[in-house]
Amino acid sequence: MTGPADIIFYLLAAMTVGAAILVAILPNIVYSAIALLFSFAGVAGLYVYLSADFLAATQVLIYVGGILILILFAVFLSNRISDVKISNPSRFHWQAAFICLGLFGILSYTAVSTAFPVKAVLSYQPTTSEIGELLMTRYLLPFEVASVLLLAALIGAAMLSRPDGGRGRPAEMEEPKR
Amino acid sequence: MPLGNLASLSHFLPELAVTATILLLVVAHVVGGNRQSAVPAILSLAGVGAALLLTALQASVPAKSLFEGMVALDGFAVFFKALTALATIVVVFLSMESEELAGRSQAEYYIFLLSVLLGMFLLSASTDIVMLYLSLELVSIPSYLLAGYLKGGGRSTEAATKYVVFGATASGVMIYGFSLLYGMTGSTHLGEIGRALAQGEATTPMFLAAVMVAVGFGYKIAAVPFHMWSPDVYEGAPTPITAFLSVGPKAAGFAVLVRFFYTVFATPDAASGAWVLSPGVDWTALFAVLSAVTMSVGNLIAVKQDNVKRLLAYSSIAHAGYMLMGFVLLSPAGIKAILFYLVVYLFMNLGAFYVVILVANRTRSEEIADYSGLGSRAPFAAVSLAIFLFALTGIPPFSGFIGKVYLFAEVINKGVYWLAVVAALNSVVSLYYYARIIKVMFLEDPKDKSEIAVPAFPRAVLCLLAIPTLVLGVYWEPVIRMAENSVKMIAF
Numbered sequence: 001m002t003g004p005a006d007i008i009f010y011l012l013a014a015m016t017v018g019a020a021i022l023v024a025i026l027p028n029i030v031y032s033a034i035a036l037l038f039s040f041a042g043v044a045g046l047y048v049y050l051s052a053d054f055l056a057a058t059q060v061l062i063y064v065g066g067i068l069i070l071i072l073f074a075v076f077l078s079n080r081i082s083d084v085k086i087s088n089p090s091r092f093h094w095q096a097a098f099i100c101l102g103l104f105g106i107l108s109y110t111a112v113s114t115a116f117p118v119k120a121v122l123s124y125q126p127t128t129s130e131i132g133e134l135l136m137t138r139y140l141l142p143f144e145v146a147s148v149l150l151l152a153a154l155i156g157a158a159m160l161s162r163p164d165g166g167r168g169r170p171a172e173m174e175e176p177k178r
Numbered sequence: 179m180p181l182g183n184l185a186s187l188s189h190f191l192p193e194l195a196v197t198a199t200i201l202l203l204v205v206a207h208v209v210g211g212n213r214q215s216a217v218p219a220i221l222s223l224a225g226v227g228a229a230l231l232l233t234a235l236q237a238s239v240p241a242k243s244l245f246e247g248m249v250a251l252d253g254f255a256v257f258f259k260a261l262t263a264l265a266t267i268v269v270v271f272l273s274m275e276s277e278e279l280a281g282r283s284q285a286e287y288y289i290f291l292l293s294v295l296l297g298m299f300l301l302s303a304s305t306d307i308v309m310l311y312l313s314l315e316l317v318s319i320p321s322y323l324l325a326g327y328l329k330g331g332g333r334s335t336e337a338a339t340k341y342v343v344f345g346a347t348a349s350g351v352m353i354y355g356f357s358l359l360y361g362m363t364g365s366t367h368l369g370e371i372g373r374a375l376a377q378g379e380a381t382t383p384m385f386l387a388a389v390m391v392a393v394g395f396g397y398k399i400a401a402v403p404f405h406m407w408s409p410d411v412y413e414g415a416p417t418p419i420t421a422f423l424s425v426g427p428k429a430a431g432f433a434v435l436v437r438f439f440y441t442v443f444a445t446p447d448a449a450s451g452a453w454v455l456s457p458g459v460d461w462t463a464l465f466a467v468l469s470a471v472t473m474s475v476g477n478l479i480a481v482k483q484d485n486v487k488r489l490l491a492y493s494s495i496a497h498a499g500y501m502l503m504g505f506v507l508l509s510p511a512g513i514k515a516i517l518f519y520l521v522v523y524l525f526m527n528l529g530a531f532y533v534v535i536l537v538a539n540r541t542r543s544e545e546i547a548d549y550s551g552l553g554s555r556a557p558f559a560a561v562s563l564a565i566f567l568f569a570l571t572g573i574p575p576f577s578g579f580i581g582k583v584y585l586f587a588e589v590i591n592k593g594v595y596w597l598a599v600v601a602a603l604n605s606v607v608s609l610y611y612y613a614r615i616i617k618v619m620f621l622e623d624p625k626d627k628s629e630i631a632v633p634a635f636p637r638a639v640l641c642l643l644a645i646p647t648l649v650l651g652v653y654w655e656p657v658i659r660m661a662e663n664s665v666k667m668i669a670f
Binding site: 106107109110113114116117137138139140141142145146148149151152153155156159160 | 183186197200204244245246247248249283286289290293296297300306308309312313315316319320322323326329354358361362364381382383386
């Protein structure tokens with residue numbers, strides 16, 4: 001029973017995983033960042049298949065649109081990005097590959113062999129209003145606590161990027177060391 | 179039935195007090211001129227003190243589930259809230275004395291400190307995976323910032339970077355474990371997950387989930403093999419923060435570890451009052467080995483250290499190992515022993531770090547060699563440090579001994595003799611390196627004979643830490659009774 005929907009699903013899954021592998025092994029960190037874009041987009045597609053329309057849109061807006069752009073900015077602002085030795089110095093450690101393959105084996109065996117309770121029929125209904133309601137009722141406390149966490153993170157980011165003299169001047173760029 | 183959001187607010191006053199203080203600190207920061215000012219420190223003291231009082235008032239309230247089942251208000255949570263608030267108050271005192279932090283922005287420092295405190299409050303009370311993960315991050319992220327607070331210092335930056343990388347990895351593994359649990363049971367509530375797992379049978383994913391979640395919590399309590407970050411972080415972070423990390427988040431880590439495993443992977447047995455393992459996941463054997471390895475690695479590496487902060491870091495790994503002994507026993511007495519040990523550990527460990535700060539303020543050094551002749555240069559500080567170190571070793575009549583007695587007694591009671599033997603051998607090893615500092619302080623001639631003056635205020639705080647360390651060694655009845663009453667966890 002392979003319909004077009006299934007084929008698209010497998011394509012999306014392959015894109016997500018393949019791009020994720022590229023992120024890890026590409027020599028240049030800029031390429032890695034671009035590969036991450038495809039991985040994020042693939043995850044958004046998978047959310048659609050799970051009938052999580054709101055999450056899919058958020059994934060595109062926040063991860064693809066926001067976080068990835070930030071990563072790219074950070075990469076472009078750092079020095080000597082095109083230098084392979086700086087970009088991804090920890091490529092191809094066979095010990096790490098060995099452990100990762102072992103972990104992959106265990107995890108995929110578990111995922112395949114377990115009889116997870118699965119919803120019989122997936123109905124493609126909008127979920128946004130339900131999520132909004134849950135955020136204001138059952139998950140109100142985590143929602144509010146997240147705001148404290150974000151406040152602390154925001155102040156922390158300001159602290160880290162401020163020079164030690166501290167009057168709100170932008171951090172001076174360091175000269176690249178040769 | 180869990181209380182609704184509005185009805186829960188009146189049982190949430192300590193957390194609200196901490197949050198309000200955080201916001202007031204933001205205002206104090208904006209008003210400005212806080213680099214030399216003591217206002218943020220005093221504000222934090224007032225806020226945390228208020229939270230501690232409000233927590234004390236909750237001690238007699240019957241157990242409740244709050245905020246639609248997100249957090250619990252039970253004896254266990256109240257105990258840890260009081261413990262972490264107390265630790266934070268002491269750390270504020272430590273920070274006010276520390277010269278490392280003088281001249282740096284004060285308000286931000288206390289904002290992060292209190293954010294961690296709020297996270298610890300919620301972490302020890304969480305009964306839902308979503309809440310649990312969020313509060314764990316609320317503990318972690320400001321901790322990263324605090325570890326890197328000495329910006330520009332290479333070691334501090336290294337500490338923060340390592341902390342972030344290890345923390346993110348541990349979180350990721352833990353979340354994977356959570357997702358397996360959710361996949362098997364379809365619920366994020368700890369109590370519901372526990373009930374669902376208790377009915378089912380042993381499965382591979384259950385064990386895998388237990389291991390993966392243990393990685394996340396093991397990282398927080400710095401248990402071997404997830405301890406790699408802690409020596410570097412402890413050495414590089416400002417000393418008050420090192421003291422804080424070794425007591426506060428570690429205690430909260432133990433709180434969440436106990437609550438999670440005792441609710442999800444074990445079922446309370448009404449008849450005996452103890453817990454029964456859920457089918458298939460024999461996590462007690464896993465953690466018994468982990469406990470033995472943790473204390474041995476911590477102690478053996480501590481022997482070689484020449485830096486006091488690094489030595490105390492490894493010793494705090496070893497102490498996590500001792501406390502894990504109580505965790506594997508599935509009995510209220512085991513948990514009681516952990517709770518009591520945490521109280522004792524708070525005083526002796528923070529005390530030891532306080533002396534390290536006072537000495538470093540003058541000598542700018544944390545090397546053991548620079549402690550030579552401290553007995554004549556600063557007798558008061560040296561004697562206090564000796565008290566704290568003897569207590570950490572677990573020599574009678576100091577309080578650390580009583581803490582260990584309770585842990586050992588319960589291990590032997592349950593017939594886990596090999597663990598008791600390992601722990602006893604470890605105590606002997608620890609005597610060597612703690613006594614080495616004492617020997618250097620009292621028996622070696624000082625290189626520099628100038629006196630290190632300890633002002634009146636630090637003296638008073640040192641007394642406040644040393645007195646419980648001594649008194650709990652001879653009269654521990656009230657604290658152990660408090661710990662006994664706090665072994666009450668609820669999960670609706």
